[in-house]
Amino acid sequence: MTYAKDSMPRMTPPLDAPRFGVNYTPSQGWFHHWLDFDLDPVRADLDSIAALGLDHVRVFPLWPVFQPNRTLIRPRAVEQLVSLVDAAAERGLDVAVDGLQGHLSSFDFRPSWTLTWHHRNLFTDPEVIDGQATYLRTLASALADRPNFLGMTLGNEINQFSGDPHPDPDRITPAEAESWLRRMLAACERGAPGRLHLHAEYDAAWYLDDHPFTPAQAARLGAVTAVHSWVFNGTAQRHGPDSVATGQHAAYLIELSKAWAEDPARPVWLQEVGAPAPHIAPDRAAAFTRTTVAAALDCPDLWGITWWCSHDVHRSLADFPELEYRLGLLTTEREVKPAGRALAEAVAELRDRARTSAHRPLPRTTALVLDLPEDSLKRSTCAPGGAFFEAFMRLAADGARPAVVLASRASDRDHLSARGITETVTVDDVDGS
Structure with a gap:
């Protein structure tokens, strides 16, 4: 099925309602579809996404395909990305674009000019940084005039290249990480001024001692704070699939991120969350989806929820971790799965409510005090x-x-008042109760 341009109404959510979207994984060829790009199956995929009532997709150009040489950004690849964004617009979908791919579903995608005989640190080598900045600016500039282009995310969990447990990390300091983030965000802003440009890390930034990408960077640099919530990080293993901790993990990360934000009303984007088997069994995926979405919607200042992912990975593709094959809301034949129905129902319910009243969760009046200096690299107390x-x-x-409030702000009445906090408790208070 195809649509004439502008024939579908835009799925713009009501004012004050969080956005709902999906991380787009092509049903045919996974992200390798960029090698043999065909817009017809992409259109069919986008139709199946729009039918769920979602309003945006997050898409992933493969960095080595788009920039195979440091001074070559393939014009045809950029044109194909633009055509995907335009196809999404025809279906009422906004698009967020990740740039430096980077890392996806256990596979690394780094161009050859950063590897082996040409190995250079992704975050500190001046020529690599120049190449990355040019690439991000080029993608942003190509999309700057598209009304449905939300903005750029620097890359998908690119922090995993900076330290353990990566098998071959490009090690850096927190200061070097911050310098890199600022340079890349500035490149995106030059390409498409005023759009939603941000960076996104996997949860090592919040949980792993000595990791060079820090909570303060995540909560202060870029237009919004992004969190990626995966309960296979020890949460489901420790607490079980139906536990409060598993159902609240995404909400916890949202609230944890606010402790470091300088703006009390800074938006938080739950940019990745999914139901990974076997930690969440397939017959529990719908319930997990409902619980996770409800918990996240109970967090003030939520920008939106973007589920991972749209379509399953086809079994003909080899060597994925088992959990990656079944994370889709839809099958590779574009049939809606139980989790997809659950998310669609949550979207419809929220929008029905938002049409009659603003969706603004009540403030969380009780804050747990995190006794951790703002510049501390020791954050494992926050991990499962x-x-x-x-x-x-x-x-x-x-x-x-x-x-959540940092101990350094627990007596700051202006900060507490701005967030609606009227009571603070400590870990010792909870342990002794």
């Missing part, structure tokens, strides 16, 4: 099994709606 994480989940299990 850490004292702070477990205290937050005990409060949630008792029916509380905890926020």
Whole structure:
């Protein structure tokens, strides 16, 4: 099925309602579809996404395909990206574009001019940085006049290249990470001024001691804070698939991120969240989806939820971790799965409510104090099994709606008032209750 341009109404959400979208994984060829790009199956995929009532997609150009040489950004590849964005517009979908791909579903995609005989640090080599900045600016500029272009994310969890457990990391300091982030974000802004440009890390930034990408960077640089919530990180293993901790993990990351934000109302984008088997069994995926979405929607200042992912990975493709094959809301034949129906129902319900009243969750009036210096690199207390994480989940299990505040701000009345916090409790208070 095809549509004439502008024939479908845009799925613009009501004012004050969070956005709902999906990370687009092509049903044919996975992200390798860029090698043999065919717009017809892409259009069919986008039709199946729009039919769920979603309003945006996040898409992933493969960096080595788009920039195979440091001074060659393939014009045809850029044109294909633009055509995908235009096809999405015809179906009422906005598009966020990730640039430096980077890392996807356990596979690394780095261009040859950064590897082996040409190995150079992704984050500190001046020529590599210039090439990256030119690439990001080029993509942003090509899309700057498209009304449905949301903005650029620098790359998908590119922080995983900077340290353990990556098998061959490009090691950097936090200062070097921040310098790189600022340079890349500036390149996106030059290409498409005023759009939603941001960076996104996997949860090492929040949980892993000594990781060079920090919570403060995540919560202060870029237009919004992005969090990626995956319960295979120890949460589901420790607490079980139906536990409060598993259902609240995404909401926890949203609230944790706010502790470092300088703007009390800074938006947070739940940019990746999914139901990974076997940690979430297929027959529990719909329930997990409903629980996770409801918990996230109970967080003030949520920009939106972007589910991972749109379509399953076809079994003909080899060597993926088993959980990656079944994460889609739809099958490779574009049939809606139970989790897809659950998300579609949540979207419809929220929009029905938002048409009659603004969706603004009540402030979280009780804040759990995180006794961690703002510049500390020791953050494992926040990870599953850490004292702070477990205290937050005990409060949630008792029916509380905890926020998070750094100890350095726990006595700042203006900060607490701006966030609607009227009471603070410590980990010791929770442990002793």
